[in-house]
Amino acid sequence: MIVAEQKPLEDIIRMIVPYERVLILGCGTCMTVCDAGGEREVSFLHNALQLAQARSGEGAHTFSEHTVKRQCDPEFLEALGEKTADVDVILSLGCGIGVQAIAEYLPDMPVLPGVNTSFMGMTKESGVWDERCAACGECRLEDTGGICPITRCTKGILNGPCAGVKNGKCEANKDMDCAWILIYQRLERLQQLDKMRRYYPPRNFRAIPRPRRIMSKAETVTGESNG
């Protein structure tokens, strides 16, 4: 899933200054799961912004709230309908993709990012998410025991640990495991150390120009079943 953190309240207050009527728009998918911008966080933020306005005595904003199933999908944005009719700005608690999808869908409506989109990761424990995929476009997990060196090695190197590993930890962060020691241990356990002995050539950045596009090769599936 995509993992994000809500922006500090003071940043959000600063962003909405020029606008009177603010629609706080949540996202029912990743942002809900990572506690950054689902229905619950939309409601908390709504209260926090109202409270801050009342306390400061500044600003004359009116707030409304709504959460769509997925901001990154124009199909779900249709459901916004007249919710946007009487607002001056949308404060999106979707990820960076959601914000841009809204901007494309509503060309005349300003849209503000309420979260900082951080990474693609997994839930480690309740309230803790760890980055696991860099979306490099050339998955090599087959060769690395299911542990991604591009994401988990701070240098993203491909041919084994650098000289900075100490006690299995990374030179850039002593709390972080060295990805290459993890890969070594796992390949050894799987009796696949030969994979580590191979030479891996430099990455091909030409294969992943930004921005990327994928065209479905299968028949397009419509409806909500793929949510």
Place this chain on the structure above:
Amino acid sequence: MSKFKEKLESGKFVITGEIGPPKGVNIEKCLHDAELLRDYVTAINITDLQSAVLRIGSLAVSSKLIERRIEPIFQLTCRDRNRLALQSDLLSAWALGIENVLCLTGDHPTMGDHAEAKPVYDLDSVQLLKAASTLNQGRDMSDHELDSNPNFFLGAVVTPGAEPMEPQIIKMKKKIAVGARFFQTQAIYEPDKFESFINQVKSLNVPVIAGIVILKSAAMAKFMNENVAGITVPEDIINEMSDTPKEDRKKKAAEITARIIRQVKPLCQGVHIMPLGWDELVPEIIKEVEA
């Protein structure tokens, strides 16, 4: 031709030194340090923004040594340049008369004084060695032909004190396969451990030059033990330093360094002395070892 290469290939024992370029444009001090080492070492490593701290580049200082007829070992890291810049700097190095190149991954920017910099690492150290070998063969990484090729003597680093050891050796073998012709190691303080490492890599038939860092104080030893990868200074050496009055520390440091060198000398094909500012001790240490 590289004297360093010639000596290593004829099986002779070599001594190399190291100089860190300064922060700023005053390079007199660092050239003076090189002059101090001139008669005692075969070649001098010039570090490439060591510890990811901004300094004068290793290419410029290496070139200054060439002007003075002192042989440099040009250190090149993958931290700050993509493959275009790395290959270009290699070609520039050859044009400036540089033959020895030590290829490294490079300390992460967060270790240094520009922690917000974008880390590059377009290549890793193994891929950089391969790229340099390819240039030696007259082609670039995209297989385009070069107008006349360099002939670098390429080296790499290895950490004999790493735990676990096997990943280090796996990587060392890869480096050899793509063109590393010599290895310089992380600082050695435990000759026993070094010996067991050497026994594991003896069959690879590649010269290993043992890293020797002059230990200046017990505090430095403790700092390295906690923070520097692959270095363990044993308790007895730490105690030796802490039991020595401050005014005798340099003498003690020289004595410990000479002792370690004598212990590792029969095991390897050279020592790489990193004086970390105590350059004036180097001649004395070398005389002591060669006596």
